[in-house]
Amino acid sequence: MDPRNRVVIITGASSGIGAATARCFAAAGARLVLAARSAEALAQMAAALPQAIAVPADVADPAACHRLVEQAVAAYGQVDILINNAGIGLTGPVTSLARADLERVLAVDLLGPIWLTQAVVPVMRAAGRGQIINVSSVLAVQPLPYLGGYAAAKAALEQISNALRIELHGSGIAVTVVRPGTTRTGFNQRRLGSGRERRRIAPPGVPPEAVARAILRAARTEPRLAYVSWADRLALLVGRLAPGLVEAVLARAFGWEEQQSPANKQ
Numbered sequence: 037m038d039p040r041n042r043v044v045i046i047t048g049a050s051s052g053i054g055a056a057t058a059r060c061f062a063a064a065g066a067r068l069v070l071a072a073r074s075a076e077a078l079a080q081m082a083a084a085l086p087q088a089i090a091v092p093a094d095v096a097d098p099a100a101c102h103r104l105v106e107q108a109v110a111a112y113g114q115v116d117i118l119i120n121n122a123g124i125g126l127t128g129p130v131t132s133l134a135r136a137d138l139e140r141v142l143a144v145d146l147l148g149p150i151w152l153t154q155a156v157v158p159v160m161r162a163a164g165r166g167q168i169i170n171v172s173s174v175l176a177v178q179p180l181p182y183l184g185g186y187a188a189a190k191a192a193l194e195q196i197s198n199a200l201r202i203e204l205h206g207s208g209i210a211v212t213v214v215r216p217g218t219t220r221t222g223f224n225q226r227r228l229g230s231g232r233e234r235r236r237i238a239p240p241g242v243p244p245e246a247v248a249r250a251i252l253r254a255a256r257t258e259p260r261l262a263y264v265s266w267a268d269r270l271a272l273l274v275g276r277l278a279p280g281l282v283e284a285v286l287a288r289a290f291g292w293e294e295q296q297s298p299a300n301k302q
């Protein structure tokens with residue numbers, strides 16, 4: 037739908053892709069509800085945009101998700117688009133992922149969007165229209181080593197989205213997955229866990245504004261799945277056509293550090 041005058045909730049709006057998406061939708065004339073944990077950063081964002089309110093919320097908390105939707109309805113009377121963008125990363129070998137880190141990533145990246153969906157769908161059903169946009173990652177389809185926990189959360193988010201789309205068939209509510217590749221934000225500095233850098237083989241990435249434009253296009257055209265770049269599509273296609281080759285290349289690229297570590301040099 038055209039976001040002009042539509043009410044749009046954006047989670048993770050205090051930085052990176054969410055902040056760029058807030059600016060992009062504001063320029064398109066949307067009325068915004070900005071959510072994240074950092075109250076001060078959110079308030080500054082909202083003050084700088086023409087029609088925006090800030091609602092500090094931790095999406096891992098189901099009650100906070102319900103309050104967020106209630107506050108959006110109290111402020112604007114409805115919710116037209118929910119953009120589940122808030123997320124955190126996690127690195128580390130699958131064999132030693134810490135329980136607390138894994139549970140946190142699942143709580144924020146997977147359960148948060150589910151709680152918000154549960155809160156917002158009755159509002160959208162009553163209006164007979166709406167859209168839920170879930171920000172996933174190319175890693176949902178082609179995981180990299182040491183990013184398996186994060187990739188699993190995003191893969192699960194995509195399957196929840198696919199099931200939800202079928203459940204909402206005929207309701208007027210669209211469900212869209214946006215699948216960005218590497219994006220130049222502070223995401224990797226904030227991720228949980230320990231482990232090796234993916235920088236060595238990761239492409240330099242696109243600016244968050246490119247992802248924001250893809251999300252805006254997805255709002256307008258309501259596809260099932262949206263990519264940010266052709267390079268992302270191509271990379272996933274290669275992984276599907278030649279999975280063994282891709283896995284061998286990844287194992288070699290990521291194995292280098294392990295071979296060089298002091299423990300393996302004796």
Ligand SMILES: NC(=O)c1ccc[n+]([C@@H]2O[C@H](COP(=O)([O-])OP(=O)(O)OC[C@H]3O[C@@H](n4cnc5c(N)ncnc54)[C@H](OP(=O)(O)O)[C@@H]3O)[C@@H](O)[C@H]2O)c1
Binds near residue numbers: 054219224
């Ligand atoms: N950067 C990439 O390379 C990349 C690639 C593919 C997909 N993505 C996805 O894109 C989305 C945005 O990431 P980004 O790159 O923009 O990272 P970012 O700059 O770190 O932004 C993450 C946002 O999520 C918010 N957030 C984190 N935990 C939260 C929680 N528990 N409750 C509410 N908000 C929370 C953060 O704000 P507070 O800390 O204030 O809560 C922040 O606004 C994520 O879902 C990520 O998985 C990123």
